Amino acid sequence: MLTMKNVTKVFRTEMVETHALRELTLEVKSGEFVAVTGPSGSGKTTFLNIAGLLDDFTGGEYRLDGVEVRQLGDRARSKLRNEKIGFVFQSFNLIPDLNLFDNVDVPLRYRGFTRGERRQRIERALERVGLASRIRHFPAELSGGQQQRVAIARAIAGDPKLLLADEPTGNLDSQMAREVMQLLEELNAGGTVVVIVTHDPEIAARAQRNVHIVDGVASHLDRGPALVSPALRTA
Amino acid sequence: MDFLPILSTLRRHRTAATLVVLEIALTCAIVSNAVFLIRERLARMDTPSGVVEEELVRVRLIGIGQTADAAALTAQDLVALRAIPGVKSVASTNQVPFGNSGWNSSVSSIPDDVSGSTTASLYMGTQDLLETWGVRLIAGRDFTPEEYVDADAKDAKVSSAIVTRALAERLFPGQSPLGRTLYLGSDPETIVGVIDELARPNDRNGPESAAYSMVLPLSISYTTGGTYLIRVEPGRGGEVLAAVDATLTKVAANRIFTHLESLTEVRDSYFRKDRSMAYLLIGVSLALLIITALGIVGLASFWVQQRTRQIGIRRALGASRGDILRYFLLENFILATMGIVVGMGLAYALNHWLMDAYAVPRLPATVLPIGAVALWLLGQLAVLAPALRAARISPAIATRSV
Numbered sequence: 001m002l003t004m005k006n007v008t009k010v011f012r013t014e015m016v017e018t019h020a021l022r023e024l025t026l027e028v029k030s031g032e033f034v035a036v037t038g039p040s041g042s043g044k045t046t047f048l049n050i051a052g053l054l055d056d057f058t059g060g061e062y063r064l065d066g067v068e069v070r071q072l073g074d075r076a077r078s079k080l081r082n083e084k085i086g087f088v089f090q091s092f093n094l095i096p097d098l099n100l101f102d103n104v105d106v107p108l109r110y111r112g113f114t115r116g117e118r119r120q121r122i123e124r125a126l127e128r129v130g131l132a133s134r135i136r137h138f139p140a141e142l143s144g145g146q147q148q149r150v151a152i153a154r155a156i157a158g159d160p161k162l163l164l165a166d167e168p169t170g171n172l173d174s175q176m177a178r179e180v181m182q183l184l185e186e187l188n189a190g191g192t193v194v195v196i197v198t199h200d201p202e203i204a205a206r207a208q209r210n211v212h213i214v215d216g217v218a219s220h221l222d223r224g225p226a227l228v229s230p231a232l233r234t235a
Numbered sequence: 236m237d238f239l240p241i242l243s244t245l246r247r248h249r250t251a252a253t254l255v256v257l258e259i260a261l262t263c264a265i266v267s268n269a270v271f272l273i274r275e276r277l278a279r280m281d282t283p284s285g286v287v288e289e290e291l292v293r294v295r296l297i298g299i300g301q302t303a304d305a306a307a308l309t310a311q312d313l314v315a316l317r318a319i320p321g322v323k324s325v326a327s328t329n330q331v332p333f334g335n336s337g338w339n340s341s342v343s344s345i346p347d348d349v350s351g352s353t354t355a356s357l358y359m360g361t362q363d364l365l366e367t368w369g370v371r372l373i374a375g376r377d378f379t380p381e382e383y384v385d386a387d388a389k390d391a392k393v394s395s396a397i398v399t400r401a402l403a404e405r406l407f408p409g410q411s412p413l414g415r416t417l418y419l420g421s422d423p424e425t426i427v428g429v430i431d432e433l434a435r436p437n438d439r440n441g442p443e444s445a446a447y448s449m450v451l452p453l454s455i456s457y458t459t460g461g462t463y464l465i466r467v468e469p470g471r472g473g474e475v476l477a478a479v480d481a482t483l484t485k486v487a488a489n490r491i492f493t494h495l496e497s498l499t500e501v502r503d504s505y506f507r508k509d510r511s512m513a514y515l516l517i518g519v520s521l522a523l524l525i526i527t528a529l530g531i532v533g534l535a536s537f538w539v540q541q542r543t544r545q546i547g548i549r550r551a552l553g554a555s556r557g558d559i560l561r562y563f564l565l566e567n568f569i570l571a572t573m574g575i576v577v578g579m580g581l582a583y584a585l586n587h588w589l590m591d592a593y594a595v596p597r598l599p600a601t602v603l604p605i606g607a608v609a610l611w612l613l614g615q616l617a618v619l620a621p622a623l624r625a626a627r628i629s630p631a632i633a634t635r636s637v
C-alpha cells in the first residue's frame with residue numbers, strides 16, 4: 001500500500017536546517033494496522049505528512065498504492081489524496097462554519113460525486129459513527145469525542161484505502177479514546193489500512209505492528225517484519 | 236460547485252459580509268448615477284456649434300465717445316482686418332455660438348402668437364457672415380447683397396431670414412420651410428435658406444430650443460453688434476489676433492478691444508462648469524471604486540488569514556490550489572452579486588430623487604449590465620491577491636497542533 005525508501009526531509013529556514021527525516025525506509029502492506037511511536041520531535045508528523053501527500057520530501061522514493069508520488073503536480077497529488085487517503089487529526093479539524101452534513105461533504109465535493117451519491121455517503125458515514133441524528137448540528141455543539149467521530153466519518157465517507165491518524169486520541173479522555181480506537185479497528189477489519197501516530201502505549205499495543213521513529217529514522221519494530229533502516233543496519 | 240456551503244459560511248459571518256455587500260451596493264448606486272451624469276456632461280460639451288470653430292477668432296470692441304458714422308468705420312475696419320495675412324474672411328456680428336450673451340426673439344409660424352411661439356436666437360451681421368462662419372447651407376440660398384439693410388438705420392426692416400434645421404422643423408414640422416413666412420411677433424420674414432446647425436450663445440431657454448437660431452440680413456456696425464468675427468487659415472489664429480489691435484487702432488483710435496480669443500476658447504469657457512463637474516464626478520467615482528476595492532482586499536485578506544487552518548484542512552481533504560482559488564473568487568462573486576442587486580435598486584432610487592430634485596434624466600437601462608460587469612471585474616481583481624495567497628497555504632497546516 002505504502003512504500004518509502006530512503007525518504008529524507010530537510011526543513012530549511014534562513015538560520016537552520018532541520019533534518020526531520022533521515023533516510024526513512026518503511027513499508028505498510030494492505031490490511032495492516034500500524035502504530036507509529038517515538039519521542040516528541042522525532043519526525044512522526046513529518047512522516048505522516050509525507051505519507052499523506054500533505055508535504056513534499058527532500059530525497060528518496062515514495063510509492064502510494066503503486067503510484068510514484070515524487071513527480072506528481074498539485075492537481076494529481078490533490079486528486080490522489082482525495083481518493084486514496086482519509087485523515088484523522090488530533091485537533092479534529094472540522095470546519096466550524098459548516099454543519100456536520102457539509103463537513104462530511106467537503107472531500108466528497110472535491111471528488112465530484114453526484115448530489116445523490118454524496119447525500120447517501122454522508123448519511124451512511126455519520127450513521128457508522130453514531131451521529132446521524134446530529135446531521136444539521138455545527139461542530140461547536142458537539143463534545144470532543146463526537147467531533148472526532150465526525151472527523152472519522154468525513155475520513156471514511158469516500159471509502160479511502162488508507163486512513164492516516166495523527167494522535168487521534170490525544171485530545172480525548174480514555175473512554176472516548178477507546179471508542180475512537182474501536183472505530184478504527186472496525187474500519188481496519190473492513191479492509192482499510194490504518195496508520196496511526198500515537199504517544200499512548202496502550203493504543204500502540206492494540207496495533208498489529210509498531211514503528212518507532214527516533215530522530216528521523218524508523219528504528220524499532222514490534223511484531224512485524226517490515227522495518228529496514230540503513231541507520232539501524234550501520235548502528 | 237461550493238455555492239451553498241459558501242452561502243452558509245457567509246451567513247455565519249453575517250456582519251462582515253453585510254458590510255462589504257453594502258459597500259458594493261452604495262458604490263454601485265453612486266457610481267452608476269455619477270457615470271450617467273458624467274456622460275450627460277460630456278455629451279453636452281460635445282454639442283456642435285455649426286461653425287468652423289478652429290478657424291474662427293473673435294474681437295469684441297467698444298468705442299469711447301460718439302462715433303459719427305459707425306457703419307463707415309465698420310466697413311473700414313473689415314477691409315483692414317481682411318488685409319491681415321492669414322485672414323480668409325471677416326464679418327461684423329452681434330454674437331457668437333456659446334458666447335454666453337445673445338439676442339433672442341419669440342418666433343412663430345403665425346403672427347402675434349402668444350401661446351404657440353418659441354424663442355430663437357437672432358444672429359445678424361455683415362454680408363460675409365455665412366461665409367465667415369463656414370456654416371452648411373442645406374436648402375435654399377444665402378442672402379443677396381440687395382437684401383442687406385443697415386441695422387442702425389431708422390425703421391430698419393428686413394423681409395427674409397435663414398433658419399436652422401431644428402427651428403424649421405419646430406415651425407413647420409415635416410414640411411419644406413422654404414418660402415414660408417415666420418413671424419417675430421407681428422413682423423413677417425420669408426425663409427430663404429436653411430442651415431444645418433448654428434448653436435445659440437447659451438441654452439438658458441432650455442435644452443430643447445438650444446439649436447433654434449435664425450439669421451437676419453441686418454448689416455450691423457461695431458457700435459451695435461460689438462463683435463468682429465474673423466476666419467483665419469488653419470493654425471494662424473494666434474498670429475492674426477496679435478495683429479488685430481494695431482490694425483484696428485490704425486483705422487481709428489479711442490476704441491477698446493476685449494475678448495481677443497478663438498472660438499475654441501469661447502467654447503472652453505462656456506463649458507467650464509460642465510468640465511469641472513465631470514472631473515469632480517470622475518474623481519469621486521474613482522475614489523469610491525478604490526475604497527471599495529480596498530475594502531474587498533481587506534476583508535478577503537482577513538478571511539484568508541482567519542481561515543488559514545480551514546484552507547489547510549480543505550487542501551488535506553483533496554482540494555487543489557485551483558479549488559481554493561476558485562472558492563474565494565466564487566465567494567467574492569456572490570458578495571458582489573448581492574451588492575449589485577441591492578445597488579441597482581439604490582441606483583434607481585437615487586436617480587428618482589435626482590430626477591425630482593434636479594430634473595436629471597432617467598437612468599438608461601444600459602447602466603445596469605455595464606455597472607454589474609464593472610463591479611464584478613473590480614471584485615474579482617481585488618480578491619485575486621488574497622485568493623492566490625490562500626491557494627499557496629500548505630495542506631501540512633492541518634497536522635500542525637493548535
Ligand SMILES: Nc1ncnc2c1ncn2[C@@H]1O[C@H](COP(=O)(O)OP(=O)(O)OP(=O)(O)O)[C@@H](O)[C@H]1O
Nearest residue numbers: 011018019020038039040041042043044045046047
Ligand atoms: N515546518 C517546519 N519547519 C521547520 N522545522 C520543522 C517543521 N515541521 C517540523 N519541523 C521540525 O522537524 C522535526 C520533526 O517534527 P515533527 O513534527 O515531525 O515531530 P513529531 O514526531 O511529530 O513530534 P510530536 O510528537 O511533538 O508531535 C522537529 O525538530 C521539528 O521542529
Ligand SMILES: [Mg+2]
Nearest residue numbers: 044045046166
Ligand atoms: Mg507530531
